[in-house]
Amino acid sequence: MMAAQDFNFLLATDSYKITHYKQYPPNINKVYSYFECRHKKGAQFSEVVFFGLQYLLKKYLTGPVITEEKIQEAKVFYQMHFKQAVFDEEGWRKVLEKYDGRLPIRIKAVPEGKIIPRGNVLFTVENTDADFFWLTNYIETMLVQMWYPITVATISREFKKILAKHLKATSGNLESLDLKLHDFGYRGVSSQESAALGGAAHLVNFCSTDTVAGLLMAQRYYGCPMAGFSIPAAEHSTIISWGRSREKDAFECLLDQFPSGPVAVVSDSYDIFKACKHIWGDKLKERVMERSEDSALIIRPDSGDPAETLLEVIKILEECFGCSLNSVGYKVLPSYLRIIQGDGIDLNSINEILQKLSDEGWSAENVFFGCGSALLQKINRDTLNCAFKCSYVETCGKGMDVYKQPVTDPSKGSKRGRLSLRRNSDGFIETVERGAGKPEEVRSAVYFQRFQKMLIYRPKAFQ
Numbered sequence: 001m002m003a004a005q006d007f008n009f010l011l012a013t014d015s016y017k018i019t020h021y022k023q024y025p026p027n028i029n030k031v032y033s034y035f036e037c038r039h040k041k042g043a044q045f046s047e048v049v050f051f052g053l054q055y056l057l058k059k060y061l062t063g064p065v066i067t068e069e070k071i072q073e074a075k076v077f078y079q080m081h082f083k084q085a086v087f088d089e090e091g092w093r094k095v096l097e098k099y100d101g102r103l104p105i106r107i108k109a110v111p112e113g114k115i116i117p118r119g120n121v122l123f124t125v126e127n128t129d130a131d132f133f134w135l136t137n138y139i140e141t142m143l144v145q146m147w148y149p150i151t152v153a154t155i156s157r158e159f160k161k162i163l164a165k166h167l168k169a170t171s172g173n174l175e176s177l178d179l180k181l182h183d184f185g186y187r188g189v190s191s192q193e194s195a196a197l198g199g200a201a202h203l204v205n206f207c208s209t210d211t212v213a214g215l216l217m218a219q220r221y222y223g224c225p226m227a228g229f230s231i232p233a234a235e236h237s238t239i240i241s242w243g244r245s246r247e248k249d250a251f252e253c254l255l256d257q258f259p260s261g262p263v264a265v266v267s268d269s270y271d272i273f274k275a276c277k278h279i280w281g282d283k284l285k286e287r288v289m290e291r292s293e294d295s296a297l298i299i300r301p302d303s304g305d306p307a308e309t310l311l312e313v314i315k316i317l318e319e320c321f322g323c324s325l326n327s328v329g330y331k332v333l334p335s336y337l338r339i340i341q342g343d344g345i346d347l348n349s350i351n352e353i354l355q356k357l358s359d360e361g362w363s364a365e366n367v368f369f370g371c372g373s374a375l376l377q378k379i380n381r382d383t384l385n386c387a388f389k390c391s392y393v394e395t396c397g398k399g400m401d402v403y404k405q406p407v408t409d410p411s412k413g414s415k416r417g418r419l420s421l422r423r424n425s426d427g428f429i430e431t432v433e434r435g436a437g438k439p440e441e442v443r444s445a446v447y448f449q450r451f452q453k454m455l456i457y458r459p460k461a462f463q
Contacts, residue, residue: 007060008070008073008074009060009061009065009066009070010066010070010071010073010074010092011073011074011077012060012141012142013138013139013140013141013142014140014141015078015081015082017137017138017140017141018074018078018086018087018088018138019082019086020134020137020138021088021091021134022086024133024134024393025393025395026395027395027396028133028393028394028395029130029131029133029394029395029396029397030126030127030130030133030392030393030394030399031126031127031133031134031135031136031137031390031392031393032124032125032126032136032390032391032392032393032418033124033125033126033136033137033140033388033389033390033391034121034122034123034124034125034388034389034391034415034419035121035122035123035124035125035143035144035146035386035387035388036118036119036120036121036122036386036387036389036415036431037118037119037122037147037150037384037385037386037387038118038119038384038385038386038387038411038412039117039118039119039385039411040118040385040411041411043118043385045118045154045155045158045383045384046117046118047115047116047117047118047154048115048116048117048118048122048150048151048153048154048384049113049114049115049150049153049154049156049157049201049204049205050109050110050111050112050113050114050115050116050122050150050153051112051113051149051150051152051153051200051201051204052112052146052148052149052150052153052197052200052201053107053109053112053123053143053146054112054221054222055149055196055197055200055217055221055222056142056143056145056146057107058221059221060142061103061105061139061142063101063102064100064101064102065101065102065103066092066095066096066101066102066103067096067101068093068096071089071092071093071096074087074092075087075089088134091131091132091134094131094132095132095135098129098131099129103135103139104127104128104129104132104135105125105126105127105128105132105135105136105139106125106126106127106128107123107124107125108123108124109122109123109124110122110123110421113153113204115157116421116429117428117429118384118385119431120421120429120430120431121415121419121421121431122146122150123143123146124418124419125139125143133393136390137388137390140388143388144381144386144387144388146386147380147381147383147384147386148194148197148198148201148379149197149198149200149201150201150384150386151379151383151384151386152197152198152201152202152375152376152379153201153202153204153205154384155347155374155375155379155383156181156201156202156204156205156206156375157204157205158347159181159205159347159350159369159371159375160177160180160181160205160206162347162350162351162354163177163180163181163350163354163364163369164177166351166354166355166357166358166364167180167364167365169328169358169364170326170328170330170357170358170362170363170364170365171326171327171328171330171332171363171364171365172326172327172328176365178206178207178208179206179207179208179229179368180206180208180364180368180369181202181205181206181208181368181369181370181371181375182206182208182209182210182230182340182342182368182369182370182371183199183202183203183206183208183209183210183211183214183228183370183371183372183375183376184210184342184370184371184372184375185198185199185202185211185371185372185373185375185376185377186199186210186211186212186213187372188372188373188376188377189376189377190377192213194376194377195211195213195214195376196213196214196216196217197214197217198211198214198375198376198377199211199212199213199214199215199217199376200214200215200217200218200222200227201214202214202375202376203215203218203227203228206228207227207228207229208228208229208230208368209228209229209230210230211376214227214228215227215228231261231262231263231264231298232254232257232258232261232262232263232264233263233264233265233266233298233300234250234254234263234264234265234266234300235266236266236269236302238250239251239265239266239269240269244270247269247270247275247279248279248283248284251265251267251275251279251280251284252284252287255284255287255288255291255297259295260294260295261294261295262294262295262296262297262298262338263295263297263298264298264299264300264340265297265298265299265300266300266302267279267280267299267300267301268300268301268302268303268304268309272301272303272304272309272313273312273313273316276299276313276316276317276320277316277319277320280297280299280317280320281316281317281319281320281321282320285320285321288321288336288337289321289334289336290336291336291337292335292336293335293336295336296335296336296337296338297336297337297338298338298339298340298368299313299317299337299338299339299340300339300340300341300342300370301313301339301341301343302342302343303343304343305344306341306343306344306345306349306353307349307352307353307356309341310339310341310353310357310367311356311357311360313339314333314339314357314362314366314367317333317337317339318331318333321333321334321337322334326363326365328363330358330361330362330363330365331361331362331363331366332362332363332365332366333366338366338367338368339366339367339368340367340368340369340370341353341367341368341369341370342369342370342371342372345369345370345371345374346371346374346378347374350369350371353367354367385411387412387414389403389404389414389415390402390414391403391414391415391416391417391418391419391433392416392417392418392435399435401416401417401433401434401435402416403415403416415431415433416433416434417433417434417435417436418434418435418437419431419432419433419437420432420436420437420438421437422437422438
């Protein structure tokens with residue numbers, strides 16, 4: 001991530017936006033805009049999880065973000081970029097002189113972690129000084145990047161809903177739900193900041209991760225000492241470096257080095273089925289059986305068809321180690337033995353795997369999952385149709401509701417006027433347009449709110 005002292009807020013926008021101060025109507029003094037995840041008929045996700053604003057505010061928008069040095073840097077840059085003088089040097093210097101470089105804007109937002117039906121306002125932005133009406137949409141570029149943590153948090157929650165459904169049905173409880181989906185996505189994202197934002201967004205729903213950047217973000221920007229946890233785990237290099245003939249020695253080394261606490265061992269460097277039957281289930285069987293529920297061996301397949309491979313592995317482990325029936329009649333491996341499937345996992349495959357396990361009489365208790373690119377990378381702004389639009393302006397102090405309504409795509413029509421978010425008489429969240437709602441119904445932006453777990457099934461706040 002860029003160091004704070006190197007960041008120039010004036011350069012953190014689409015370049016064409018620096019010309020907009022010349023384009024608004026004469027005597028305009030207020031611009032009010034909002035962010036939403038548009039509702040589209042037939043969309044995969046009907047609700048979104050709001051997350052990430054606090055980071056953007058603290059990192060990029062809070063405090064004196066305008067200095068004379070940054071004004072001069074932007075002036076030179078935009079002169080070269082546009083090949084003409086279009087940068088509003090005078091306007092930005094007024095911000096510096098009048099507000100010591102702080103931005104005269106007001107942001108109101110729903111609480112982070114809140115679940116909101118699509119099509120509702122999530123936050124609003126407006127200028128608080130009539131001279132700086134152009135600021136509202138100048139910061140759109142930065143704030144619309146909220147699409148990323150919102151989308152990751154939303155997808156992570158969808159994983160959680162699937163896991164909760166199968167875990168409840170096949171075990172009768174949700175005791176291990178928080179640990180069921182492990183974030184493997186650090187190496188697969190586009191940047192360090194993506195890893196931080198996406199990794200933290202996943203932690204709204206689960207507390208299992210290997211993405212250190214997300215943990216650090218939760219610490220630094222949400223006041224959470226430790227939001228997620230991991231365990232010692234092998235990778236292929238630590239297995240194959242022993243040589244194919246010494247795979248058993250590689251496995252045994254893991255058991256020796258980590259005698260207490262869970263340990264995960266990737267076991268398909270050569271033949272996952274032989275490894276489970278002849279090494280774990282024979283040569284090292286007694287060593288495995290010496291372990292306890294709190295020090296379980298977690299075997300990791302890492303190739304092949306996820307559902308078919310997992311079913312074959314669990315059957316082999318049943319033959320070697322046996323199983324028992326839980327309180328709702330589903331089979332469970334001995335408590336010292338579990339499986340983690342981290343290859344090929346997405347919302348479709350995880351549901352397919354859990355359903356096939358259930359059909360074969362196996363409880364979801366037996367399996368943990370890891371997810372990488374499908375969680376943090378295979379998404380874009382259109383996944384949830386995120387948009388930032390102007391809905392209200394004032395000219396000479398007189399207000400006017402504004403909107404867009406493209407004839408070619410009604411779904412891109414925008415909201416009108418000042419917006420409020422409330423629960424209606426039926427208990428459903430709705431957006432009230434045209435200033436008809438009560439101002440107190442809109443939450444003020446929480447700049448320094450603690451990171452809270454507010455989603456269904458998440459039993460505890462960050463500790």
